[in-house]
Amino acid sequence: MKSLAEVRAKMGEEYKQKFTRARVVVGLGTCGIAAGGDKVMKALQAIVAGRVLDIDVDFTSCIGMCYAEPTVEVALPGEASVIYGDVNPENVIRLIDEHVIGKKPVEDMAILQIVENGAKAYEGITLMEDYDFYKMQVRTVTSRLGRTNPESIVDYIATGGYEGLEKILSGMTQQQVIDEIKTSGLRGRGGGGFPTGMKWQFTHNSPGDKKYIVCNADEGDPGAFMDRSVLEGDPHSVLEGMIIAGYAIGADEGYIYVRAEYPLAIHRLNLAIAQAEEIGMLGENILDTGFNFKLRIKAGAGAFVCGEETALLTSIEGNRGMPRVRPPFPAVKGLWEKPTNLNNVETYANVPFIIRKGGEWYASMGTEKSKGSKVFCLTGKIKNTGLVEVPMGISVRDIIYKVGGGIQDDKKFKAVQAGGPSGGCLPEEKLDLPVDYDSLNAAGAIMGSGGLVVMDETTCMVDVARFFLNFTQAESCGKCTPCREGTKRMLETLTRICEGTGKPEDIETLERMGRVITKTALCGLGQTCANPILSTMRYFKDEYLAHINDKRCPAGACTELLTFVIDKEKCNGCGKCARSCPAGAITGEKKMPHEIDITKCIKCGACLAGCKFDAIYKA
Amino acid sequence: MACTCGCSNNTIDPKQQALQELLQKFKGYKGAIIPVLQGAQDIYGYLPKEVMQQISKDLRVPFSKIYGVSTFYAQFHLKPRGRNIVRVCQGTACHVRGGKKIFEAVEKVLGISEGGTTEDLRFTLETVACLGACGLAPVLMINDDTHGRLVPGDIQGILEQYE
Numbered sequence: 030m031k032s033l034a035e036v037r038a039k040m041g042e043e044y045k046q047k048f049t050r051a052r053v054v055v056g057l058g059t060c061g062i063a064a065g066g067d068k069v070m071k072a073l074q075a076i077v078a079g080r081v082l083d084i085d086v087d088f089t090s091c092i093g094m095c096y097a098e099p100t101v102e103v104a105l106p107g108e109a110s111v112i113y114g115d116v117n118p119e120n121v122i123r124l125i126d127e128h129v130i131g132k133k134p135v136e137d138m139a140i141l142q143i144v145e146n147g148a149k150a151y152e153g154i155t156l157m158e159d160y161d162f163y164k165m166q167v168r169t170v171t172s173r174l175g176r177t178n179p180e181s182i183v184d185y186i187a188t189g190g191y192e193g194l195e196k197i198l199s200g201m202t203q204q205q206v207i208d209e210i211k212t213s214g215l216r217g218r219g220g221g222g223f224p225t226g227m228k229w230q231f232t233h234n235s236p237g238d239k240k241y242i243v244c245n246a247d248e249g250d251p252g253a254f255m256d257r258s259v260l261e262g263d264p265h266s267v268l269e270g271m272i273i274a275g276y277a278i279g280a281d282e283g284y285i286y287v288r289a290e291y292p293l294a295i296h297r298l299n300l301a302i303a304q305a306e307e308i309g310m311l312g313e314n315i316l317d318t319g320f321n322f323k324l325r326i327k328a329g330a331g332a333f334v335c336g337e338e339t340a341l342l343t344s345i346e347g348n349r350g351m352p353r354v355r356p357p358f359p360a361v362k363g364l365w366e367k368p369t370n371l372n373n374v375e376t377y378a379n380v381p382f383i384i385r386k387g388g389e390w391y392a393s394m395g396t397e398k399s400k401g402s403k404v405f406c407l408t409g410k411i412k413n414t415g416l417v418e419v420p421m422g423i424s425v426r427d428i429i430y431k432v433g434g435g436i437q438d439d440k441k442f443k444a445v446q447a448g449g450p451s452g453g454c455l456p457e458e459k460l461d462l463p464v465d466y467d468s469l470n471a472a473g474a475i476m477g478s479g480g481l482v483v484m485d486e487t488t489c490m491v492d493v494a495r496f497f498l499n500f501t502q503a504e505s506c507g508k509c510t511p512c513r514e515g516t517k518r519m520l521e522t523l524t525r526i527c528e529g530t531g532k533p534e535d536i537e538t539l540e541r542m543g544r545v546i547t548k549t550a551l552c553g554l555g556q557t558c559a560n561p562i563l564s565t566m567r568y569f570k571d572e573y574l575a576h577i578n579d580k581r582c583p584a585g586a587c588t589e590l591l592t593f594v595i596d597k598e599k600c601n602g603c604g605k606c607a608r609s610c611p612a613g614a615i616t617g618e619k620k621m622p623h624e625i626d627i628t629k630c631i632k633c634g635a636c637l638a639g640c641k642f643d644a645i646y647k648a
Numbered sequence: 649m650a651c652t653c654g655c656s657n658n659t660i661d662p663k664q665q666a667l668q669e670l671l672q673k674f675k676g677y678k679g680a681i682i683p684v685l686q687g688a689q690d691i692y693g694y695l696p697k698e699v700m701q702q703i704s705k706d707l708r709v710p711f712s713k714i715y716g717v718s719t720f721y722a723q724f725h726l727k728p729r730g731r732n733i734v735r736v737c738q739g740t741a742c743h744v745r746g747g748k749k750i751f752e753a754v755e756k757v758l759g760i761s762e763g764g765t766t767e768d769l770r771f772t773l774e775t776v777a778c779l780g781a782c783g784l785a786p787v788l789m790i791n792d793d794t795h796g797r798l799v800p801g802d803i804q805g806i807l808e809q810y811e
Contacts, residue, residue, distance in 0.1 A: 060781045063794035095783020251739030254780035289686070289723055290779060292792050330682055331722030333777065347681035348713075349720035365678065408741035408782035415783050446740060480782075482740045496743055500777055506720075 031317035033195050036308055037186055044187035048146075050085045051129045053077075054102040055116075056175055058091030058261045059293050060254075064098035065117060072118035073101075076125055084129060090262030092175025093416035094162060097140055100175070103128045109142040109150045112157075162413050165432055167394065167402045170378045171418045174262035179297050182304040185265040191310055193384035194269050197276055198318045206277040207233060210380070212388030214400030219245055219336075219373030220448065220477040221553075222399075222466035228370060231360035232278045235368035242275045242283035243364060243371045245341055249288065249333040250449030251500065253480030255404040256374040258416050260287065260294035263378065264301035268324065270377030272311065273384060275322045278370050282323055286341050289328045298326055333450075333504035337552045338371045340506070351506045352552035373478070375404055395421030399465035403476070409446075409483040410437045419464070426460035429483060440485040443584075444568070448477025450497045450504075451557035453564025454490060473564040475557075489586035490569040491576055495523040497561040501554060512555030515546040519562065528589040531577035536566065588632045591647045597622040599644035606636035606645060666691045667699065671706045680707060681717050685724060694725040730765045730772035732810040734758070734790050739778035741785040750786045751775065753800035757807055771807070 055061070055070045070088060077084050092100055097114030103124050104110040111134045113124060120138065127135045134142075134151050141160040144150045157163050168174075177184035185191070197206050211226030232240060244267060248256040260267060271283045287295055302324055305311040313321050327345050334340045335350040342364045344350035363369025379401065383391045392400045399421040405428060408414050412434035419428060425445060429435070436442050444454040453474035455462070462468045466476050484493065502516040519542050525531050543559030550556045566573060575581045582590040595606070595615075600622040607615040607623060614630040617623030625636070637645045670687040674680040684707065688699050695718055704711040718724040736751045755761055758771050765772040781787045784796025788806075795806055 059779075059794055060783050060796070063781050063784050063787060063796040098784065248780065249777060251743075251778040252741045252782050253778070254782055257780040288780075290776065290789075327679075328683070328686060329721075330686065330724065332720065344682070345679050347679040347717070349716055406782060408785060409744045414741075414785075449740070480740070482744065482782075484744055488744050493740075493744075496740065504777070 030199055031309070033186075033191060033316065040183045040186045043183050047085060047087070048104070049106055050083060051106070052085045052087060052102070052104045053124065053129065054087045054089050054104075056091055056098065056100040056102075057088040058258060059291070060091050060095050061099050062293075066099035068118045069099050069101060069116050069121050072121050073125075076122060082125070082129070084125070087178055089175050089177060090179045091258050091416060093171060093258075093418075094140070094413070095415040096413045100140075102175075103134070104148075105129065105132065107148055109144045109148045109154075111142045111151065111154060112140050113138045114140045161434065162415070162417070162432055165423060165427060166418050167420050168418050169382050169402055170259060170266070170375055170404055171262070171416065173266070174258060174416070177263070179262050179264060180300050182265065182301070182308065185263075189385060190265055190381070191269055193381035194272055194276075194310060195316065196384055197273055198316050198320065203233060203277050203279065206273065206384070209384060209388045210277075213379075213383045213391035214388075214395070215376065215379055215383060215391065216399065216466060217373060218375035218379070218403065218479070220451070220475060220479075222476060225372060225376055228360060228372070229274060229277055231358070232280075232368050232370040235361050237368050238279075239282075239367045240278055240280035241364045241367055241369040242271050242278065242280045243342065243345070243359075243369055244271055244283065244285040244377055245336065245338070245371055245373045246285055246287035246291075246294070247329050247336045247341060248291075248374070248478060249336050250451075250478050250480050252406060252408050252446070252482040253449060253478040254406050255416060255479050257288075257291050257294055259374050259378050259404070260291065261297055264294075264297045265305065266378045266381050267298075267374055268301055268305055268311065270372075270380035271324065272315070272322050273380050274370055274372070274377065276320055278368075280370070281321045282325075284325050284327050284345055284364070286327045286329060286335070286345060289330060295326060295328060302326070332506070333500075334506045334552070334554050337554055340552065341371070342369065349506070351508045352554075354551065375479075396463060396465045398467055403464065403479055405464075405479045405481050407433045407481055407483070409481075410440065410485040410488070411435070411483040412437055421465050422463045424461050424463055425455065425481075428464065428481065429460070433483070436483065436485050438485075440487065442483070443486050443488055444484045444490060444493075444565075446474075446482040446484065446493065446561075447480070448475035448560075449480050450501050451475060451553065451560055452477045452480075453560045454484070454493065454568065455564075456568040459568075473560070473567055475560070487584055487586065489527075489582050489584035490565040490572050491523065491526055491582075492584075492586050494562045494565045495520065495527055498523055498558070501558040505554065505558075509549075509551040509555060511546045511549040512551070512558065515542055515550075515555075516558055518542060519546075519559070523562070526573065526576045527582075527587045529576070529580045529587075531573075533577060535577060536570075536573060539566065585647045588634075591632055592627055593625050593630055593632065593634070593636060594646055594648050595623055595625055596644045596646060599642050601642060601644075603641070605639050605641070609635045609639040611635060663691050667702070671703070674707075681709060681714065682721075685714070685718055689724060694728050697726075728765070728769065730769050732770060732790055733772050733774065734788060734807070735774045735776045735779070736788045737777075737779045737781075737786065738775045739782060739785070741782035742778075742787060745785040747786040749800050750788060750798050750803065753803040754788070754807070757803050770811070 101113045101116045141157045142154045143157045207229045215225040216222040335344045337352045340350040340352040359369040404418045498520045502520045505512045507513045602620040612631045614626045704714045787796040
């Protein structure tokens with residue numbers, strides 16, 4: 030077998046060179062770019078070129094702190110790396126003048142510092158391991174995110190990349206690889222939680238000389254973006270995981286099915302594949318061992334149901350992406366009727382780490398039945414939105430309050446939605462649940478892909494249930510009646526409740542329909558579509574009753590149930606509300622309190638937005 | 649097809665040529681329908697009926713199947729679209745952070761509703777279930793550019809950047 034030693038030594042040297050010069054690194058994941066990271070990059074390049082400075086300007090992906098985007102890292106040789114947040118094209122010059130040239134970090138913009146490889150720490154800047162957002166995190170899958178250049182294979186190999194592949198090819202049998210994964214206790218990170226080692230074993234055992242490896246990168250859950258972050262931040266780890274799976278199972282071909290909404294992820298995957306082929310990690314006769322593996326990217330075409338495994342496979346084959354009845358499972362009859370192993374992005378990305386450090390190491394993290402760590406996306410009404418990786422078993426409360434910093438604007442917590450349209454909403458009293466597959470299931474939510482959307486007192490739970498139903502109804506493929514017709518009827522009922530024409534019997538109807546659809550739908554999309562309704566009815570029944578019986582929305586979110594009122598004490602008669610009202614519903618004399626005619630009011634809220642004296646409120 | 653009107657312009661339509669190259673590239677490729685339709689849509693901006701007929705003939709797949717696939721996926725469009733595609737995210741995170749108001753602001757500025765295209769073909773307005781930039785909610789995407797942390801007042805200025 031050909032060894033990677035020479036390539037690794039050469040790339041290691043090249044990687045070390047990076048740290049001999051001053052470096053300024055911009056976070057350019059999709060989120061960083063959306064927050065203006067590319068403009069910061071351009072400004073930086075202009076400064077460096079204009080002043081002919083000896084500075085290395087590089088980029089990385091998202092380090093996870095979406096709330097502080099765009100982020101920039103500055104490091105001088107031998108000194109700690111300082112991460113700066115909320116950088117813009119105007120203030121980036123300070124990083125150059127004060128930190129790079131003046132050798133003094135810009136304290137008011139610095140968020141934290143990372144001390145590695147014997148570097149010298151700065152005084153007065155929080156260490157990453159002491160910083161609240163990272164204190165409870167364990168970074169495995171996300172360890173390269175925001176730290177290496179995702180478009181450079183040099184960075185990947187110099188940080189231990191392809192060591193796992195080299196290790197299995199230098200003497201492990203297929204069974205040994207599968208056993209290592211079994212030892213690790215890794216379970217499917219796409220949400221189902223099926224033991225990965227067992228899945229590999231099934232596909233390995235299925236008869237047939239042609240087998241496929243497929244990566245499900247069709248992340249479509251609203252509120253989840255961990256797969257995008259991993260693909261954009263560490264694409265090689267996904268490739269390496271897939272190649273290892275290919276070897277273990279006996280497959281020579283793989284597909285990555287990735288959402289077309291993720292153009293940057295597709296771009297970086299394409300680059301990674303080309304680089305891996307160039308150094309012989311992918312393609313024919315890998316490392317001279319006679320093992321062949323080729324990878325192709327398939328861009329999805331916009332259908333949420335394609336995240337379901339059988340629908341995904343039929344979509345790769347070029348058909349309408351509709352699910353089919355299982356069994357036979359893809360492990361027996363998958364892509365083009367051949368045995369196929371299908372895992373999610375995060376699952377594959379864990380594999381190289383498990384092989385390199387051993388299954389035992391991985392199993393030492395987490396709980397008895399849920400091992401390792403899980404990446405979550407914190408979004409919604411939370412202070413620190415972003416990407417976090419925590420050990421399994423940590424409580425939801427710790428994730429929200431310690432890692433996430435609590436609720437935005439110090440409002441009252443109401444619920445956290447876990448698992449997207451297939452998941453459920455957990456109330457305050459469930460916050461101490463440990464995060465693992467089984468506890469979340471028992472509480473009526475699911476781990477799902479790992480999206481956590483935090484909601485405060487201004488969010489209406491009936492409206493949230495309607496939101497998800499609207500989504501599943503639009504995304505139902507229409508193949509089976511329970512899902513096609515059932516989601517429509519449930520949506521109609523929820524809409525009526527939100528509009529104030531709900532009837533007392535609606536609650537029972539929703540429960541019954543939910544039960545029937547759960548039991549009879551063909552695929553996971555239909556079977557779980559009632560979860561958001563059932564969980565909100567379980568924990569927030571009062572809100573449903575208020576909508577139905579009192580025609581009132583306690584959260585003040587359902588427009589049809591609101592009345593806009595002018596506070597006569599506060600109104601000074603400036604007339605701005607009357608001018609902004611498109612329906613002519615507001616009248617009053619100058620400098621005298623105005624009034625709203627509720628029969629004319631269309632509840633658009635224009636008056637509320639326009640009032641400078643907080644004199645208009647919703648009741 | 650060569651021009652038959654007698655004018656001097658008898659060169660092959662560049663779009664047609666690109667389509668031919670695309671079909672050539674995917675000849676004998678398993679599961680070619682979706683990538684070919686995606687490629688054809690990149691060339692024409694949408695999927696004209698004649699193009700779909702040509703793909704059906706070339707890939708030897710019934711036209712009904714081509715039509716079935718192209719109407720199943722949200723990404724395919726059978727009508728001409730604007731030069732700039734505005735996709736407003738309506739995901740959960742955007743929803744709880746005011747995504748609806750952003751959508752209404754875009755509707756107001758462009759004077760079109762969901763799925764609509766402005767008369768000058770400058771913009772097409774769509775919604776999307778999630779763009780995966782939830783940390784910056786609410787967000788919208790114009791062509792391949794993502795804009796985040798929006799308030800309704802930003803919309804006019806952002807749209808003006810696109811011709």
